[in-house]
Amino acid sequence: MYAASPPEQNSPPGRPVPWRRRRPAQVQPSRGKQFREHLRLGRKGLAIGIDIGGTKVAAGVVDADGRILSEARRSTPGSDPRAVEQVIVELVDELSAGHRIRSVGIGAAGWMDLDGGTVLFSPHLAWRNEPLRASLQRLLRRPVLLTNDADAAAWAEWRFGAGQGEDRMVCITLGTGIGGAMVMAGRVERGRFGVAGEFGHQIIMPGGHRCECGNRGCWEQYASGNALGREARILAAANSPVAQELLAAVGGKPDRITGAIVTELALAGDAACRELLEEVGEWLGLGLANLAAALDPGLFVIGGGLCSAGDLLVEPARKAFARNLTGRGFRPAAGIELAALGPSAGLIGAADLSRVSSRTRG
Numbered sequence: 001m002y003a004a005s006p007p008e009q010n011s012p013p014g015r016p017v018p019w020r021r022r023r024p025a026q027v028q029p030s031r032g033k034q035f036r037e038h039l040r041l042g043r044k045g046l047a048i049g050i051d052i053g054g055t056k057v058a059a060g061v062v063d064a065d066g067r068i069l070s071e072a073r074r075s076t077p078g079s080d081p082r083a084v085e086q087v088i089v090e091l092v093d094e095l096s097a098g099h100r101i102r103s104v105g106i107g108a109a110g111w112m113d114l115d116g117g118t119v120l121f122s123p124h125l126a127w128r129n130e131p132l133r134a135s136l137q138r139l140l141r142r143p144v145l146l147t148n149d150a151d152a153a154a155w156a157e158w159r160f161g162a163g164q165g166e167d168r169m170v171c172i173t174l175g176t177g178i179g180g181a182m183v184m185a186g187r188v189e190r191g192r193f194g195v196a197g198e199f200g201h202q203i204i205m206p207g208g209h210r211c212e213c214g215n216r217g218c219w220e221q222y223a224s225g226n227a228l229g230r231e232a233r234i235l236a237a238a239n240s241p242v243a244q245e246l247l248a249a250v251g252g253k254p255d256r257i258t259g260a261i262v263t264e265l266a267l268a269g270d271a272a273c274r275e276l277l278e279e280v281g282e283w284l285g286l287g288l289a290n291l292a293a294a295l296d297p298g299l300f301v302i303g304g305g306l307c308s309a310g311d312l313l314v315e316p317a318r319k320a321f322a323r324n325l326t327g328r329g330f331r332p333a334a335g336i337e338l339a340a341l342g343p344s345a346g347l348i349g350a351a352d353l354s355r356v357s358s359r360t361r362g
Ligand SMILES: [Zn+2]
Pocket: 200, 201, 211, 212, 213, 214, 215, 218
């Protein structure tokens, strides 16, 4: 079980949030320069978005309304930068046939410099201070933008998905870990050095579970798909009678339990798996309350694989958020909504950011 639970509730459950998020129609979408430029330049032009993951590279032709017109995929070819470049070139060549492509956006896990030209660090790909944009622009003969994958997904949700109409949005991606990104006043907010959004490594439980970042008690050790799988494996290994269905689903082998399996069983109605998801949702809401205290967004958008749990995850998160929010009862509270675009958000956002960026760079 968890080392401790989030603080107990101190306001009645189900208490209505005193102020709701402003209706989209009342919000000025943005005063940001990028957004104004985007509108001014109209709806023409196609871009290719490429999402480089640890196991696959997904690419698509995206129009100015965020629709994917055609798609292609490859396996991620190891971590050699030249091999990854080659796959990108192949995908762009394949997708360019029959489309007039103005720019290419590339999203990957890791940190890019603020200009979108150099990959400072990528955990899955051996990119260290790699000037990827310059070499790709030579190979592709088009403007290229590099972006963090969580930033790309957040931009897509803000432009075309759950964040439309909200001026200050924080996007949380729940997968094996926690990805984070912010769109503030029409711009992806990336901090002074381009590495903002590492919300998953806020320490939420000092001395808690060890995290791969080297610290203990990071949020992503409590509110991610990995955390869900770990807790379920502990429950199953204890041979608890409540875990019998869970054990049966993995042939009696607790090591085979993953967050995805727990989510599936929870959706099918298994009580123990629902309880495990509820715990993860409570940790999620506690971390969101911390972020609200620091950033005061109007909306949190929750994406990533764990979101297939829907309300089984988000409802406990909303309750924990409401009872941990600083100044609750005396301040407007941010909304918490599920992402709308699914796993293609990264490539849609990378494509759209490349279009906006290439235009603002002239
Ligand atoms: Zn960490």
